[in-house]
Amino acid sequence: MIVHDAGDRALLVEFPDLTETMAFYRALADSTIEDVEDLVPAARTVLVRHNGNRDRVLTWVRDTEPSEATTELTVEPIVIPVVYDGDDLHDVADATGLTVAEVVSAHSEQTWTVAFGGFAPGFGYLVGTDARLHVPRRTRPRTTVPAGAVGLAGEFSGVYPRSSPGGWQLIGSTDAPLWDAQRDPPAMLRPGVTVRFEKL
Amino acid sequence: MSSLHVLASGPLCTVQDRGRPGYSAIGVGRSGAADVRAHDAANRLVGNSIGCATLESTLGGLRVRAHGRVVAAVTGAPSPVTINGVADGMYCTIVLADGDELFIGTPLSGLRTYLAVRGGIGVEPVLGSRSTDTMSGLGPAPVAAGDNCPVGDGSSEWPAEHWALPPERPGAISVVLGPRADWFTDTESLFAQDWAVTADADRVGVRLDGETPLKRTSSKELPSEGMVVGALQVPPDGMPVVFLADHPVTGGYPVIGVVRSFDIPLLGQLRPGDSVRFTLRDLAPG
Numbered sequence: 001m002i003v004h005d006a007g008d009r010a011l012l013v014e015f016p017d018l019t020e021t022m023a024f025y026r027a028l029a030d031s032t033i034e035d036v037e038d039l040v041p042a043a044r045t046v047l048v049r050h051n052g053n054r055d056r057v058l059t060w061v062r063d064t065e066p067s068e069a070t071t072e073l074t075v076e077p078i079v080i081p082v083v084y085d086g087d088d089l090h091d092v093a094d095a096t097g098l099t100v101a102e103v104v105s106a107h108s109e110q111t112w113t114v115a116f117g118g119f120a121p122g123f124g125y126l127v128g129t130d131a132r133l134h135v136p137r138r139t140r141p142r143t144t145v146p147a148g149a150v151g152l153a154g155e156f157s158g159v160y161p162r163s164s165p166g167g168w169q170l171i172g173s174t175d176a177p178l179w180d181a182q183r184d185p186p187a188m189l190r191p192g193v194t195v196r197f198e199k200l
Numbered sequence: 201m202s203s204l205h206v207l208a209s210g211p212l213c214t215v216q217d218r219g220r221p222g223y224s225a226i227g228v229g230r231s232g233a234a235d236v237r238a239h240d241a242a243n244r245l246v247g248n249s250i251g252c253a254t255l256e257s258t259l260g261g262l263r264v265r266a267h268g269r270v271v272a273a274v275t276g277a278p279s280p281v282t283i284n285g286v287a288d289g290m291y292c293t294i295v296l297a298d299g300d301e302l303f304i305g306t307p308l309s310g311l312r313t314y315l316a317v318r319g320g321i322g323v324e325p326v327l328g329s330r331s332t333d334t335m336s337g338l339g340p341a342p343v344a345a346g347d348n349c350p351v352g353d354g355s356s357e358w359p360a361e362h363w364a365l366p367p368e369r370p371g372a373i374s375v376v377l378g379p380r381a382d383w384f385t386d387t388e389s390l391f392a393q394d395w396a397v398t399a400d401a402d403r404v405g406v407r408l409d410g411e412t413p414l415k416r417t418s419s420k421e422l423p424s425e426g427m428v429v430g431a432l433q434v435p436p437d438g439m440p441v442v443f444l445a446d447h448p449v450t451g452g453y454p455v456i457g458v459v460r461s462f463d464i465p466l467l468g469q470l471r472p473g474d475s476v477r478f479t480l481r482d483l484a485p486g
Contacts, residue, residue, distance in 0.1 A: 004379030007458030008483055010428045012379040029225075040224040040426030042450050047426025049221075052461070054483065117227040118424065118450040121336045124226075162337070181326050181338060187226035 003061060011048045013061055018043055018127060018155070022115055023066035026192060030067060033060050041116035041191055043125070077111055077194040080159065082150050084108075084199060086170035088138065092152060095135045095169075104199055106130050107150075107171065112157060112195040117187065122161035122179030124189030133157070141167030148173045150197070159189070172197075202268030204317065206347040207301070210261025213343040214403075215321050216314075216445075217253040220329035220338075224426065224449050231333035234403055234445045234468030235312050238276035242316035245273035245293050252320030252354040253330035255343060257313045260306040262343075264315070266296035270351060271318035274302075277310025277469055310469035311401075322352025334403045335446040372479040373463045375432065380422070380454035385415040390432070390456060390478055395440070397474040403446040405433075406470050413438025414456060424450040430459035430467065432478075442467055 001024070004012040015021040025041040028048070032039070035057050040047035050057040084104045086092075093100045112126035137153045142165060145151075149160045151168030160166060161178040174197075178188045189195065206213075216239060219232025233239035233256055240250040255262065260279050266272075272294045274281050281288045282303045288294055290313075296302060304313050323330050323340045332339040343349065381387050389412045400407040414434050426449065427433065432440040433453045442459065444467055459467060460481055470476065 005376060005458075005483060006379045006426075006428050006455065007376050007430055007460065009461045010426075010458075012425060037221050038224045038230070040449060042425045043423035045423075045425040047224075047428070049224075049428065116450075117225050118448070119227060121223075121228045121338060122226060185226070186223075186228075186327065189226075191225050 003058065005054075006047060008054070009050060009052060011050070011054070011057060011061060013046045013048060015044055018115060020066065021046060022113075022191075023068060024064065025116070027064050027067035028061070029191075031064060033057070042118065043115070075194070077196045078188060079196050079198050080174050080176045081200050082108065082172040082174045082197045084172040086150065086172045088169040089171045092133075092135055092169050092171055096132055098132060103133070103171065106133050107157065108197045108199045112197070114189045114191050114193045114195065115156070116191050117189070120161055120164055121181075122187040122189065123158055124187070124191075124193070126157045126189070126195055127155060128157065131155075135169050137167040138169060141165055145170065146173070148175055150174055202266065202270050202351045204264040204270065204349040204351070205267055206264055206343055206345055206349065208261060208263040208345050209343050210257055210259060210304075212258040213262050214256050214332035214334070215253050215323055215340050215343065215349070216256040216331045217329055218251055219331050219445065220327045223327060227449055228327065228336055228338065229333060229447060229449050230429070230445065231329065231331040231335075231339070232445050233314065233331075235276055235314070235465045237465035238312070239314045241291065242273045242275040242314040243320075245275070245291070246271050246316045246318040247355050248316060248318060248320055249354060249356045252316065252352070253323065255315040255321060255349070257304055257315065258311060260304045260313060262304045262313075262315065264302050264349075266298060266300045266302070267348070268298050270296040272296055272302060273316050274304055274313055275316075276313035277307035279307040279313050280305035309471070311471045312468055317351050318355045320352040320354035322350040322354075333446050335448060372477040373466055374460045374481040375457040375478045376460060376481055376483055377457045378455070381456050383416055383418075383422075383454040384434070384456055385417055387456060389414055390440070391480050394475045394477055397470045397472050397476060399472045401470060401472050403444050405441045405443045405447055406467065407439065407441050408476065409439055414440060416454070422452055422454050424452040427451045427455070428458055430461070430464045431455045432457050432459070444468060
């Protein structure tokens with residue numbers, strides 16, 4: 001790992017790939033110390049916000065061993081029902097060399113894991129096990145993507161929790177309640193949660 | 201229960217406290233007062249704990265009428281304050297009788313003023329905070345004419361302070377380099393010039409404009425990574441954006457440096473047209 005300072009109240013810890021990042025994020029989240037105010041997992045980094053006790057936090061980060069996914073309790077994946085009717089479904093099929101039916105089955109027949117959140121409350125970046133669905137973002141982002149839209153971008157899949165602009169390739173839609181600020185926890189998709197999409 | 205009836209809100213007025221830390225992993229940023237120091241001072245002047253919510257007024261224009269007796273204080277950007285049309289002061293305790301009208305005019309310099317009431321603004325919290333996060337849409341809607349802001353029961357000891365000294369205006373804002381300073385050909389350009397605050401300035405961030413753009417060593421893509429308040433994020437045009445309280449949780453442009461936490465409140469007072477200078481500080485104390 002490489003540790004960078006991000007000002008006097010945060011460390012940015014960098015890893016070679018997403019798998020290692022997720023393993024370290026789990027370990028950091030499980031053993032967090034009181035000097036740490038927030039952890040922000042991302043694709044290759046975990047940002048550690050702290051209270052100014054930099055040296056203590058740095059020692060804790062360096063001493064933390066990555067936690068393998070297999071050591072977690074096995075929890076049943078959350079099932080998200082999807083109608084595969086997205087505007088970009090045919091473009092995704094063209095880009096991947098699959099038929100539309102193959103795109104749908106590739107998406108709905110693998111287990112996805114939430115790697116990290118961001119972009120909007122309740123938005124989770126999901127990673128799968130089947131690399132055939134890796135597609136670039138749309139060259140021209142949409143100004144409005146409806147709430148519940150299911151999309152693909154790069155190595156990730158995701159569901160828009162609310163209407164917003166967005167550049168992901170849309171393949172379907174769901175009415176799953178992804179975000180409810182009154183619920184505890186408010187986000188259905190949290191780092192480490194596994195997901196299966198069910199074709200309706 | 202006493203309350204503030206809003207007669208005019210000005211360009212933007214939101215309820216703010218010290219934000220909702222701890223939810224970044226599910227895409228929720230901290231938010232909170234853009235000038236935390238002024239927010240805290242306002243609370244102290246009315247005997248609140250600093251966690252109480254205040255009204256954050258952008259460019260003034262806020263007019264409220266007290267329902268019941270309300271103890272209040274105004275802090276932040278130096279602005280004319282009147283009670284029933286008669287000039288009053290900032291950074292001091294103000295007692296409003298039932299029906300009194302308090303008005304905060306346009307700041308002479310700076311951008312944001314804070315109106316605290318003894319007991320705090322008592323709107324419903326969301327995820328433990330009463331802050332409006334303009335980025336994620338969490339928290340109460342911006343304050344509008346016709347609203348009635350309830351006064352809560354969050355006061356502590358009375359009075360904490362009768363009067364507080366407004367902060368001095370600094371010459372330069374101190375910056376720690378990194379985490380992606382090595383993505384730039386030189387970091388000298390950041391410190392060797394004045395930066396102008398553009399009109400593109402809100403609670404998410406402030407876009408700066410300078411004569412010499414910050415040049416990248418390569419145009420490679422940065423996978424999105426966690427962002428902090430005070431980060432100087434540099435898009436491809438080389439003009440930095442400095443992030444404020446409602447910044448996105450993650451971002452995909454490299455951060456050349458981060459404003460030191462002590463100077464973060466100054467960022468909340470940057471006003472379009474202002475000129476800013478940065479000074480290099482390392483992480484060693486002092």
